[in-house]
Amino acid sequence: MSEVVLKMHNIIKDFPGVRALNNVNFEARSGELLALMGENGAGKSTLMKVLSGVWPYPTYEGDIYIKGDRKRFANTKEAEDAGIAIIYQELNLIPGLTVAENIFLDRQFVDRFGKIDWQRTYSEAQKLLDDLGITDFKPTDMVQNITVGKQQMVEIAKALSINAEILVLDEPTSALTDKEVKDLFRIIRKLKNDNVCMCYISHKMEEIEQIADRVVVLRDGQTIGDVTPIGDITLDQIIVRMVGRDIKDMFPKKQMERGAASLEVKNLSVSNPDVPGTYKVKNASFTAYKGEILGISGLMGAGRTELVEGIFGAYPQQSTGEVLLNGVKLDIKSPKDAIDSGIALLTEDRKALGLFLNESISFNTTISSLETVSSKILGIINESKERQIVGEYVRQLGVKTPSIDTLIGTLSGGNQQKVVLGKWLNSKPEVFILDEPTRGIDIGAKVEIYKLLNYLVDQGVTVIMISSELPEILGMCDRILVLCDGVIVSDFERNKAKKETIMAYATGSAKGRAK
Amino acid sequence: MTDESNSASLTQPGASLGGGGSTGKENHILSFIKDNATLIALFALVIAFSFADDAFFTARNLSNLSRQVTIIGIIAVGMTMVILIAGIDLSVGSVVGLSAVVCTLLLQAGLSVWVAIPLTLLIVGGGIGLWNGYWVAKFNIPPFIITLGMLTIARGLALTLSGGSAIPVTDSVFPIFGGAYIPPMASGVVLGVFVILSVFSVFRQVQQNRQYGIAVNKRELITNALVLIGGFALAFYVFTGYRGIPMPVAIFAFIAFAGVYILNNTRFGRRLYALGGNEDAARLSGINVFKTKMTVYTTISVLAALSGILLASRLNGASPNLGIMFELDAIAAVVIGGTSLAGGSGRVGGTVIGALLIGVLNNGMSLLGVVTFYQLIIKGLIIILAVWFDVIQKRK
Numbered sequence: 001m002s003e004v005v006l007k008m009h010n011i012i013k014d015f016p017g018v019r020a021l022n023n024v025n026f027e028a029r030s031g032e033l034l035a036l037m038g039e040n041g042a043g044k045s046t047l048m049k050v051l052s053g054v055w056p057y058p059t060y061e062g063d064i065y066i067k068g069d070r071k072r073f074a075n076t077k078e079a080e081d082a083g084i085a086i087i088y089q090e091l092n093l094i095p096g097l098t099v100a101e102n103i104f105l106d107r108q109f110v111d112r113f114g115k116i117d118w119q120r121t122y123s124e125a126q127k128l129l130d131d132l133g134i135t136d137f138k139p140t141d142m143v144q145n146i147t148v149g150k151q152q153m154v155e156i157a158k159a160l161s162i163n164a165e166i167l168v169l170d171e172p173t174s175a176l177t178d179k180e181v182k183d184l185f186r187i188i189r190k191l192k193n194d195n196v197c198m199c200y201i202s203h204k205m206e207e208i209e210q211i212a213d214r215v216v217v218l219r220d221g222q223t224i225g226d227v228t229p230i231g232d233i234t235l236d237q238i239i240v241r242m243v244g245r246d247i248k249d250m251f252p253k254k255q256m257e258r259g260a261a262s263l264e265v266k267n268l269s270v271s272n273p274d275v276p277g278t279y280k281v282k283n284a285s286f287t288a289y290k291g292e293i294l295g296i297s298g299l300m301g302a303g304r305t306e307l308v309e310g311i312f313g314a315y316p317q318q319s320t321g322e323v324l325l326n327g328v329k330l331d332i333k334s335p336k337d338a339i340d341s342g343i344a345l346l347t348e349d350r351k352a353l354g355l356f357l358n359e360s361i362s363f364n365t366t367i368s369s370l371e372t373v374s375s376k377i378l379g380i381i382n383e384s385k386e387r388q389i390v391g392e393y394v395r396q397l398g399v400k401t402p403s404i405d406t407l408i409g410t411l412s413g414g415n416q417q418k419v420v421l422g423k424w425l426n427s428k429p430e431v432f433i434l435d436e437p438t439r440g441i442d443i444g445a446k447v448e449i450y451k452l453l454n455y456l457v458d459q460g461v462t463v464i465m466i467s468s469e470l471p472e473i474l475g476m477c478d479r480i481l482v483l484c485d486g487v488i489v490s491d492f493e494r495n496k497a498k499k500e501t502i503m504a505y506a507t508g509s510a511k512g513r514a515k
Numbered sequence: 516m517t518d519e520s521n522s523a524s525l526t527q528p529g530a531s532l533g534g535g536g537s538t539g540k541e542n543h544i545l546s547f548i549k550d551n552a553t554l555i556a557l558f559a560l561v562i563a564f565s566f567a568d569d570a571f572f573t574a575r576n577l578s579n580l581s582r583q584v585t586i587i588g589i590i591a592v593g594m595t596m597v598i599l600i601a602g603i604d605l606s607v608g609s610v611v612g613l614s615a616v617v618c619t620l621l622l623q624a625g626l627s628v629w630v631a632i633p634l635t636l637l638i639v640g641g642g643i644g645l646w647n648g649y650w651v652a653k654f655n656i657p658p659f660i661i662t663l664g665m666l667t668i669a670r671g672l673a674l675t676l677s678g679g680s681a682i683p684v685t686d687s688v689f690p691i692f693g694g695a696y697i698p699p700m701a702s703g704v705v706l707g708v709f710v711i712l713s714v715f716s717v718f719r720q721v722q723q724n725r726q727y728g729i730a731v732n733k734r735e736l737i738t739n740a741l742v743l744i745g746g747f748a749l750a751f752y753v754f755t756g757y758r759g760i761p762m763p764v765a766i767f768a769f770i771a772f773a774g775v776y777i778l779n780n781t782r783f784g785r786r787l788y789a790l791g792g793n794e795d796a797a798r799l800s801g802i803n804v805f806k807t808k809m810t811v812y813t814t815i816s817v818l819a820a821l822s823g824i825l826l827a828s829r830l831n832g833a834s835p836n837l838g839i840m841f842e843l844d845a846i847a848a849v850v851i852g853g854t855s856l857a858g859g860s861g862r863v864g865g866t867v868i869g870a871l872l873i874g875v876l877n878n879g880m881s882l883l884g885v886v887t888f889y890q891l892i893i894k895g896l897i898i899i900l901a902v903w904f905d906v907i908q909k910r911k
Contacts, residue, residue: 339801356792368800370782379782
């Protein structure tokens with residue numbers, strides 16, 4: 001049996017008014033991948049910050065043992081020196097520097113005059129890449145010119161360059177394409193052979209099955225159950241540990257009669273401003289009907305977001321084509337035009353494009369439909385009307401918050417998403433487009449959102465949902481469009497769609513447009 | 516008069532939009548100081564200067580002080596909006612000079628004040644504002660650059676039009692706007708009306724909060740009441756004690772109130788906070804970013820032009836060099852008042868306090884005979900201190 005390199009014992013971490021971690025206990029061994037699972041807000045990030053010295057001793061209680069020695073890190077440098085490297089979801093690379101420079105940032109090889117020894121920097125970097133079996137980029141490549149997946153490899157190489165024995169990966173696949181995920185897993189397997197201990201934070205069950213050796217679940221700041229070998233536990237059992245209850249019906253799909261054509265898109269193209277002459281979306285045509293949920297599937301970068309944002313008027317200069325609603329041609333030149341025509345778009349990137357983090361729930365709910373709570377001409381806001389409307393949405397959508405004046409930045413992902421939903425519902429859309437509506441939110445909130453989609457369809461709203469998660473697309477959508485390289489390559493009815501066929505079209509290995 | 520504008524802003528419903536809320540059970544005094552640091556600093560300065568020089572705390576001096584504050588104050592109200600949307604306008608000082616020159620030239624040409632003033636506001640204020648706004652909003656060029664360019668262009672225009680020399684005014688009505696006073700009796704009545712309105716608005720706010728189930732923060736309420744009472748008492752003392760409310764102060768008070776109201780209670784105000792907080796999200800939420808930016812840049816230019824006219828009116832003439840460095844004082848007032856240069860958070864109430872603070876400093880130091888060179892150094896240090904305090908407070 002391999003050696004226990006990391007042991008967290010009775011870790012407790014308090015924030016004012018909240019106990020974020022409450023007796024966390026687990027150990028991880030060399031050469032294994034320990035999956036650390038838990039819903040948003042379960043305390044995973046806080047735990048990693050304790051481990052990496054972001055929260056130094058004694059701001060937490062309990063003990064951390066590295067190879068049997070009790071460690072009390074005063075800062076991140078000490079944790080690094082103890083062999084701990086963390087690769088965060090948001091990568092910490094400098095885009096304007098080369099791969100090699102990023103790997104050896106602040107630890108460059110210099111001669112005695114302080115001049116950087118480039119020869120050595122590049123050759124050492126190349127050695128690290130060779131070790132990892134990476135051949136598709138070079139140490140001299142600019143970081144900004146390589147894909148996110150490759151950037152992640154750079155982070156891993158950087159971690160290895162400081163001889164990390166404990167590597168923490170925080171949702172590493174959230175921005176990767178399938179191929180990149182395969183490459184990452186190949187490297188992870190290699191690192192296991194090299195006896196690196198890895199802690200892997202993820203929501204994605206399929207991944208855990210593939211590469212984890214053991215799994216530990218965190219819920220409400222506590223470890224639930226023991227560290228369990230992956231062979232001894234089912235995915236359902238993991239979910240029960242994560243959620244604390246059985247989710248009986250993950251996809252509560254309600255079948256409905258297809259109604260009239262609602263949104264028609266004809267030959268929509270969105271050009272790529274970075275590479276003139278190329279397109280992010282090319283000649284996309286489809287129709288969405290009342291009474292159905294239309295799913296849009298495809299790999300990261302296939303042009304899904306650009307397609308719906310193009311419809312929404314986010315790129316007036318770059319897009320061509322026609323959009324019709326109920327048979328009437330729309331002239332959409334800005335998101336405002338789209339909203340005025342009755343289209344709503346819940347954006348994929350909630351923090352960057354959907355929320356005003358420093359503002360209240362109330363502010364965020366009414367911002368795209370201020371007309372509903374203010375006088376017509378002068379635009380004077382009727383506070384009591386606003387409070388009443390917002391309060392109603394908060395209640396209906398089940399947003400967990402002490403008050404509607406609470407800053408939205410302090411809510412969990414699921415609750416934030418519910419507020420964004422409320423914001424768009426208040427604009428009374430006829431067509432509601434949701435781009436990855438369940439990304440980064442916990443299972444309970446996901447199911448609530450699915451139920452809301454059912455309700456909306458029932459109310460006659462045309463719903464279009466983009467998702468990277470195939471089970472979700474297959475579970476909730478009546479019809480599924482698949483995009484590959486900016487082109488709609490197929491169009492499935494729900495009962496005819498299979499995971500494998502969708503993937504085949506999404507990856508471009510199956511051609512043509514199935515009907 | 517200026518004192519009510521800040522006290523009233525503290526009691527506005529949306530005061531929590533940008534200000535730091537109370538932190539509950541932690542040290543009450545400490546959090547009180549944190550929440551009201553600028554106000555306390557202002558209070559301390561007034562007391563210090565009052566002890567240091569007998570001439571400071573007199574109705575006459577404070578009346579003059581309030582009038583001195585108005586020119587920068589009016590611009591600072593507009594600057595609060597610009598900085599709120601994460602912009603900046605460096606051209607306001609030059610706009611002051613240009614509008615003073617244009618207005619006096621129009622009067623010299625024989626136009627009546629009732630034509631000359633609106634025309635100046637329209638041509639200088641509106642024209643330059645639309646120009647600045649168009650470049651910023653249409654082409655996304657950093658406002659720093661566009662307005663820096665306008666800083667020299669407008670100054671150059673002022674010098675060209677005036678031929679580089681001062682322009683006297685002979686019109687008999689024109690000096691009223693910047694120099695006249697509302698008689699003490701009338702001033703007393705006006706202040707009285709404001710006292711009643713303020714009490715009513717505080718009362719209504721408390722009632723509304725009860726109705727919405729928001730806990731009424733007693734500490735905040737008492738603070739506001741004290742500031743309100745103190746402010747009005749001071750205003751009565753100053754304005755009924757010395758010739759009444761100066762016209763420009765009345766105009767400034769009106770603009771400040773309007774600014775507070777617009778930011779807190781209108782769609783337009785909401786959009787400014789949204790735009791400054793997250794421009795991409797604002798656009799995707801259906802906010803017309805172009806129109807909003809154009810409006811903001813036009814508003815500040817018109818306010819700067821108004822300041823120029825009031826200044827020319829007070830001086831009974833214009834010089835092309837009027838308003839040099841005013842942009843820095845206006846920005847300082849906004850920043851001292853707690854508005855974030857990063858956009859998305861700030862209040863006009865804070866800006867008014869900031870403008871008063873700068874005004875008190877200038878006035879007090881001049882009375883004490885502090886050499887102008889030192890005054891500049893001290894002012895600079897205060898600005899740095901204020902921002903530093905703001906930054907460490909936000910980091911917590």
